[in-house]
Amino acid sequence: MFPDVATHYLWWIVALVLIGAEVLLPGYFLLWIGIGAAATGLLALVAPLSMLAQAIAFVVFAFLSCAIYWYALRPRMRRTEQSESRLNRRGEQNIGRQYVLAEAIVNGRGKARVGDGLWLVNGPDLPAGTTVEVVAVEGNTLLVKPAA
Incomplete structure (x- = not known):
């Protein structure tokens, strides 16, 4: 050829x-x-x-x-x-991560420091400064448990 x-x-x-x-x-x-x-x-x-x-x-x-x-x-x-796939779902990006409570969780609600901001958290009553792990997200509220 x-x-x-x-x-x-x-x-x-x-x-x-x-x-x-x-x-x-x-x-x-x-x-x-x-x-x-x-x-x-x-x-x-x-x-x-x-x-x-x-x-x-x-x-x-x-x-x-x-x-x-x-x-x-x-x-x-x-x-x-x-x-x-979690790119534009900031809350879901936090699942499994650990953060420190900036405000105590009282009656199931508190705040945790995430990056340079504060996020609302729901979970068992815990004092400020406790390390928590994010287990789920509801809207813009992180559901947390005490970190192991």
Whole structure:
């Protein structure tokens, strides 16, 4: 087809086209096939193979890179998305954290210092200065328990 061009260059061009298509039509799929094409180009550079062997290597590399994404990277990315799902819910970001009471909890209500501000807290009666852990959020009020 292109007798004067080394086949590894053709594989790298295919890789660039696939990765460029991924940029235009994002979906996390063409990227991994493009990585398979780039790996095939690297293999063709190192070991001269027939076109059939290169095509088989491309299929293997494409499936391998897609599998690495699907089983290794995708679960990690989902955990990141879940942690970012609290981005605009400031109260929920405090669940599990510990704070010091700025005002005693009397009759179930008090205030805790969170960052540079004070938040309303509900929980058992405790003196000021006690370390508490946030267990839930109701509106803009933190539900707390004594820290262990």
